[in-house]
Amino acid sequence: xxxxxxxxxxxxxxxxxxxxxxxxxxxxxxxxxxxxxxxxxxxxxxxxxxxxxxxxxxxxxxxxxxxxxxxxxxxxxxxxxxxxxxxxxxxxxxxxxxxxxxxxxxxxxxxxxxxxxxxxxxxxxxxxxxxxxxxxxxxxxxxxxxxxxxxxxxxxxxxxxxxxxxxxxxxxxxxxxxxxxxxxxxxxxxxxxxxxxxxxxxxxxxxxxxxxxxxxxxxxxxxxxxxxxxxxxxxxxxxxxxxxxxxxxxxxxxxxxxxxxxxxxxxxxxxxxxxxxxxxxxxxxxxxxxxxxxxxxxxxxxxxxxxxxxxxxxxxxxxxxxxxxxxxxxxxxxx
Amino acid sequence: xxxxxxxxxxxxxxxxxxxxxxxxxxxxxxxxxxxxxxxxxxxxxxxxxxxxxxxxxxxxxxxxxxxxxxxxxxxxxxxxxxxxxxxxxxxxxxxxxxxxxxxxxxxxxxxxxxxxxxxxxxxxxxxxxxxxxxxxxxxxxxxxxxxxxxxxxxxxxxxxxxxxxxxxxxxxxxxxxxxxxxxxxxxxxxxxxxxxxxxxxxxxxxxxxxxxxxxxxxxxxxxxxxxxxxxxxxxxxxxxxxxxxxxxxxxxxxxxxxxxxxxxxxxxxxxxxxxxxxxxxxxxxxxxxxxxxxxxxxxxxxxxxxxxxxxxxxxxxxxxxxxxxxxxxxxxxxx
DNA sequence: AAAGCTTTTGTTATCGATAACAACATAACT
DNA sequence: AGTTATGTTGTTATCGATAACAAAAGCTTT
Numbered sequence: 119x120x121x122x123x124x125x126x127x128x129x130x131x132x133x134x135x136x137x138x139x140x141x142x143x144x145x146x147x148x149x150x151x152x153x154x155x156x157x158x159x160x161x162x163x164x165x166x167x168x169x170x171x172x173x174x175x176x177x178x179x180x181x182x183x184x185x186x187x188x189x190x191x192x193x194x195x196x197x198x199x200x201x202x203x204x205x206x207x208x209x210x211x212x213x214x215x216x217x218x219x220x221x222x223x224x225x226x227x228x229x230x231x232x233x234x235x236x237x238x239x240x241x242x243x244x245x246x247x248x249x250x251x252x253x254x255x256x257x258x259x260x261x262x263x264x265x266x267x268x269x270x271x272x273x274x275x276x277x278x279x280x281x282x283x284x285x286x287x288x289x290x291x292x293x294x295x296x297x298x299x300x301x302x303x304x305x306x307x308x309x310x311x312x313x314x315x316x317x318x319x320x321x322x323x324x325x326x327x328x329x330x331x332x333x334x335x336x337x338x339x340x341x342x343x344x345x346x347x348x349x350x351x352x353x354x355x356x357x358x359x360x361x362x363x364x365x366x367x368x369x370x371x372x373x374x375x376x377x378x379x380x381x382x383x384x385x386x387x388x389x390x391x392x393x394x395x396x397x398x399x400x401x402x403x404x405x406x407x408x409x410x411x412x413x414x415x416x417x418x419x420x421x422x423x424x425x426x427x428x429x430x431x432x433x434x435x436x437x438x439x440x441x442x443x444x445x446x447x448x449x450x451x452x453x
Numbered sequence: 454x455x456x457x458x459x460x461x462x463x464x465x466x467x468x469x470x471x472x473x474x475x476x477x478x479x480x481x482x483x484x485x486x487x488x489x490x491x492x493x494x495x496x497x498x499x500x501x502x503x504x505x506x507x508x509x510x511x512x513x514x515x516x517x518x519x520x521x522x523x524x525x526x527x528x529x530x531x532x533x534x535x536x537x538x539x540x541x542x543x544x545x546x547x548x549x550x551x552x553x554x555x556x557x558x559x560x561x562x563x564x565x566x567x568x569x570x571x572x573x574x575x576x577x578x579x580x581x582x583x584x585x586x587x588x589x590x591x592x593x594x595x596x597x598x599x600x601x602x603x604x605x606x607x608x609x610x611x612x613x614x615x616x617x618x619x620x621x622x623x624x625x626x627x628x629x630x631x632x633x634x635x636x637x638x639x640x641x642x643x644x645x646x647x648x649x650x651x652x653x654x655x656x657x658x659x660x661x662x663x664x665x666x667x668x669x670x671x672x673x674x675x676x677x678x679x680x681x682x683x684x685x686x687x688x689x690x691x692x693x694x695x696x697x698x699x700x701x702x703x704x705x706x707x708x709x710x711x712x713x714x715x716x717x718x719x720x721x722x723x724x725x726x727x728x729x730x731x732x733x734x735x736x737x738x739x740x741x742x743x744x745x746x747x748x749x750x751x752x753x754x755x756x757x758x759x760x761x762x763x764x765x766x767x768x769x770x771x772x773x774x775x776x777x778x779x780x781x782x783x784x785x786x787x788x
Numbered sequence: 789a790a791a792g793c794t795t796t797t798g799t800t801a802t803c804g805a806t807a808a809c810a811a812c813a814t815a816a817c818t
Numbered sequence: 819a820g821t822t823a824t825g826t827t828g829t830t831a832t833c834g835a836t837a838a839c840a841a842a843a844g845c846t847t848t
Contacts, residue, residue: 125596127834138798143836151795168596173572174512175834178803183509185552185573193541194752196735199534206528206555210562215573217520218553220541227545237508238520238550261460261503345739374739381741400531401736404680404709406716417529462804473828478806486825510804513833792847799840807832816823 126167135163146171177239185215186427187235190246191223196399197416198246201268204420205244212428214241225249232258242427244268264430266423269314271439278426280419280440284314284396287412287444288321289328291366291394294446296329298453300364300392304337304355306348306376308368315340315368318396322366343368348375356383356391363391364452370395370402373409377451392452396444407450414444461502470498481506512574520550521762522570525581526558531734532751533581536603539755540579547763549576560584567593577762579603599765601758604649606774613761615754615775619649622747622779623656624663626701626729629781631664633788635699635727639672639690641683641711643703650675650703653731657701678703683710691718691726698726699787705730705737708744712786727787731779742785749779 132139137156144150145160152160163169177183188205190198206216217240219231228249235243242264248255252272259265259277267279295303305322308315319338326333339355341347352365352375367373373395380387387393387407395402398413419442429436467474472491479485480495487495498504512518523540525533541551552575554566563584570578577599583590587607594600594612602614630638640657643650654673661668674690676682687700687710702708708730715722722728722742730737733748754777764771 128836129834139835140799140837141797144797147836149836150797153796156797170568170572170596172513172574172834174509174518174574175803176836177509178507178513178805178834179836181803193534193538196531199528202553203528203555203557206553207557210554215569216553218537218541218551219545220538222538222542233505234550237505239507239509261505401739404736405739406741463806464804474805475807475829476827479827482806484806485827488826491827507804510833511806513804513835514806516833790848792845794843794845796843797841800838802837803835805833808830810827810829812825812827814823814825816821818819818821 125172126169128169128171130167131160131163131169134167135159181239183239183241184213185217185238185240186242186244186424187217187219187231187238187240188244188246189219189221189228189231189235189248191221191228191249193218193220196401197397200416201246201420201423204417204422205424206420207417208421208424208428212424214424221249223249225254229254229258232262236261242266242431244423244427245270264427266427266430268419268423273438276430278430278436278438278440280423280426280442282314282414282419283441283443284317285321285324286441287396287414287446288318288366289325290321290444290446291396291410291412292322292325293328294448295364295366295392295394295452296325296331298392301331302334302337302359302361303364303366304352304359304362305339306351306355306365306367306372307338307340308343308372310340318368337362341368341372343372345371345375345378348372349378350375352376352379353382356380356385364394365391366394367396369397370399370409370411373411373451374401374405377405377407377409387451388453394452398447402447403449405451410449410452411447412444413447414442418442460507461504463504463506465502466495466498466504469502470494516574518574518576519548520552520573520575521577521579521759522552522554522566522573522575523579523581524554524556524563524566524570524583526556526563526584528553528555531736532732535751536581536755536758539752539757540759541755542752543756543759543763547759549759556584558584560589564589564593567597571596577601577766579758579762580605599762601762601765603754603758608773611765613765613771613773613775615758615761615777617649617749617754618776618778619652620656620659621776622731622749622781623653623701624660625656625779625781626731626745626747627657627660628663629783630699630701630727630729630787631660631666633727636666637669637672637694637696638699638701639687639694639697640674641686641690641700641702641707642673642675643678643707645675653703672697676703676707678707680706680710680713683707684713685710687711687714688717691715691720699729700726701729702731704732705734705744705746708746708786709736709740712740712742712744722786723788729787733782737782738784740786745784745787746782747779748782749777753777 128139221228244266246268265277341351395409395411398411402409402411463474556563579601581603600612676686730744730746733746737744
């Protein structure tokens with residue numbers, strides 16, 4: 119019933135071409151000298167039998183799988199697909215396959231994914247925004263030869279990192295607003311324990327300090343990083359402190375919420391209140407008014423992550439910790 | 454220098470526990486009877502050596518890799534990440550790993566990806582919206598045991614499909630508008646050769662015919678499925694035919710463009726012109742006014758695709774071609 | 789023509805697991 | 819007691835490739 123598809127093996131090819139399997143192997147891998155005639159014979163046999171070498175068998179003996187694993191918390195989050203695309207692109211070009219695991223924000227799943235990737239003997243691992251604690255993570259990564267962490271700093275011989283310099287970006291954004299004359303600036307931050315929130319808050323405060331200005335602590339709030347939470351927080355801030363002339367948001371979704379809040383309060387953006395987002399997701403340019411925000415090239419980030427991994431796998435010396443600087447994107451909401 | 458991490462093998466465990474490798478294998482796979490004492494000895498040895506069986510070696514002999522491949526044209530497109538998440542989720546639960554290939558809309562890459570996945574000996578393959586021609590695709594799929602196509606119909610013994618019933622969805626949307634009294638309805642369609650465009654147009658026309666009404670061919674246009682193209686097309690349609698009271702769009706991005714066009718023309722949505730999108734991407738609910746649109750649960754689609762694949766891999770009989778019916782989501786832009 | 793290179797090809801062992809079969813001990817049945 | 823099950827463990831071959839070494843064939847060289 120089932121069309122069992124008998125894959126041909128290297129022995130089949132060898133028999134067909136009248137040579138040994140090693141000779142076939144040599145032709146395939148272009149290793150060692152082979153005479154043009156045998157090479158041709160082998161090539162013909164390969165074509166005739168539609169032979170494709172098994173990477174599995176090859177991996178077993180070479181101890182290289184030419185595949186890497188990637189673990190991320192939520193591929194539905196618009197921040198990640200582009201990163202994945204970048205990693206995949208770079209991996210492809212280097213001849214590597216990508217195994218993807220979506221942990222659904224669950225640390226247990228993340229842990230299991232890292233273990234499974236160990237079983238598969240991936241050559242390297244890219245982990246984005248891990249939910250695991252430092253020591254748990256470190257223990258899990260131990261058996262892996264090469265690991266790149268995205269937006270997370272851990273120092274270990276087999277680990278490199280790529281991070282977005284959130285503090286720097288936020289400083290850029292706030293400095294811009296200060297330069298435009300804003301002084302009463304609200305900050306709708308993310309979850310207080312999140313790494314990136316902390317960095318962004320640091321940048322926010324630093325921008326004030328550089329100018330010798332003071333931050334009003336009442337203007338700083340924390341929310342979940344969703345539109346609805348941003349909307350509520352902005353509504354409350356703007357109602358309670360009508361003096362606020364600009365809002366800096368943890369991310370673009372929150373900022374879009376803030377736009378909505380302004381609309382409800384009949385405050386014009388940016389005339390009555392300027393709004394600044396962060397991340398430059400696709401929606402940012404389509405919002406009304408379009409969002410000023412901080413952008414990093416996420417595809418580039420993915421590529422960089424893979425490059426780090428490749429260097430680590432190759433044992434090359436490298437700058438272990440890479441920081442990417444966000445760019446300020448000026449649009450309508452905060453000119 | 455490099456901390457060569459000597460992975461322990463099944464022989465190490467066997468030696469440590471003082472038994473044969475087969476016994477260890479039996480304990481791991483819970484196959485064949487083993488005495489509680491040896492089982493425990495083996496478990497201890499496994500823990501002590503931190504042993505994890507190599508899936509690669511296992512694959513070689515069992516001829517099962519417990520991994521599947523997924524090929525899609527552009528993971529940056531908001532339509533796909535959720536599908537990937539659904540596939541990954543279902544695969545995870547069934548004990549399968551996912552290899553992801555992003556073809557970047559290039560047929561050549563797609564072709565190479567399918568070939569590479571053959572080398573890796575994946576147990577099955579999910580291909581989304583292939584850019585390849587039917588016969589090319591069929592030839593490439595030949596060596597694969599099990600394949601599920603998303604939004605593409607091909608009949609072959611090793612192929613199953615999952616599709617969104619675009620025609621049905623569009624009929625739903627247009628019927629709704631007709632019921633609301635709209636008669637002059639414009640259709641901003643997608644690329645004329647695209648499968649889904651054709652289906653959606655078919656549904657559009659069918660909705661009219663059911664009511665015994667006639668479609669005005671001048672109201673039908675084709676655009677690239679991006680916001681800017683939608684905006685231009687809507688602007689032109691609404692300017693040239695002021696009688697148009699509703700626009701049905703190929704997808705949400707195009708619809709968002711249409712909203713922008715209406716704004717420029719000082720037409721209120723939905724009072725002066727209603728706008729209907731399609732796909733229900735995240736942006737749809739955040740637009741102003743929020744978009745009425747057609748939704749399918751993309752995560753569910755991904756899950757269904759994997760279920761089909763699993764059935765196919767297991768050789769079970771199954772309904773080969775699955776159609777998912779979109780739901781009409783009524784929001785502000787077309788109440 | 790024998791020795792010494794190169795070039796080309798073949799042999800055998802191996803990677804880390806499981807399949808298939810064999811073997812032994814113990815318990816159960818006649 | 820002898821035969822047959824049943825439970826438990828071990829042996830050997832195998833999956834499909836490459837590593838490492840061995841050997842033959844074709845050239846030079848003296």
